[in-house]
Amino acid sequence: MRSSFLVGLLLSGVAACGGDDDGAGAVDAPATTDAASSDGGDTDAAIDGSTDGPSAVLALTSTAITEGGVIPDMYSCQGTNVSPPLAWTGGPAAAGYAVVLTDTSNMLVHSIIWDIPAATTSLPENVMKVYMPPVPAGARQPLAYDNQTRGYLGPCPSSMHTYQFALYAVDANPLPGVGVTLGMGSTRNVVLQAILAHDTATATLTATFTP
Numbered sequence: 001m002r003s004s005f006l007v008g009l010l011l012s013g014v015a016a017c018g019g020d021d022d023g024a025g026a027v028d029a030p031a032t033t034d035a036a037s038s039d040g041g042d043t044d045a046a047i048d049g050s051t052d053g054p055s056a057v058l059a060l061t062s063t064a065i066t067e068g069g070v071i072p073d074m075y076s077c078q079g080t081n082v083s084p085p086l087a088w089t090g091g092p093a094a095a096g097y098a099v100v101l102t103d104t105s106n107m108l109v110h111s112i113i114w115d116i117p118a119a120t121t122s123l124p125e126n127v128m129k130v131y132m133p134p135v136p137a138g139a140r141q142p143l144a145y146d147n148q149t150r151g152y153l154g155p156c157p158s159s160m161h162t163y164q165f166a167l168y169a170v171d172a173n174p175l176p177g178v179g180v181t182l183g184m185g186s187t188r189n190v191v192l193q194a195i196l197a198h199d200t201a202t203a204t205l206t207a208t209f210t211p
Helices: 188-198
Strands: 059-061 086-089 096-103 108-117 161-170 199-209
Touching: 059 161, 059 199, 086 161, 096 188, 108 188, 161 188, 188 199
Parallel strands: none
Antiparallel strands: 059 086, 096 108, 096 161, 161 199
16 A cells, blocks of 8 residues: 655664754655554554455564663664664554664654565664674665665664664565665665555554653
């Protein structure tokens, strides 16, 4: 299902440290919720099984981060900046998944991992920072918001910010680009547009980070 949220992403280069606070790197990331949505409405909200697929709404959780809680230092620039463990359940049958981390305080998309295989129901802690990590096999990652680091790059604000992990179930894997072929050189802008063009359900996990 093609999303109605068309995002104009302004992904200019930003510094790796403190870049969270630089509006130049901000993007108009789509608003997402865990609420159910019918397949007749083009939204990024999760779709429950009464429409198409399992009865449970798609849900995203983490053993390290609770909804509305605080992101531990180790998943930020104040720690080792590794990606947190994530797991999901429910939702419609999907060809694959993608996870997008956004600083919702300034709408800066930090990092993306896409082409996660359909059989996958979790991401381990510390996904390798390479284009095609060995786990989950088949997944791919563009450069993060510093335009240097491949894969996950966590919070690094100068004051308290709110962050959202958004899980997208998509109807195509590998994910086709929107007018282009996705690859190692694809930017977060291009990858996110492709995800939004093919998402069928979305679940989110939101937490804060204070330096």
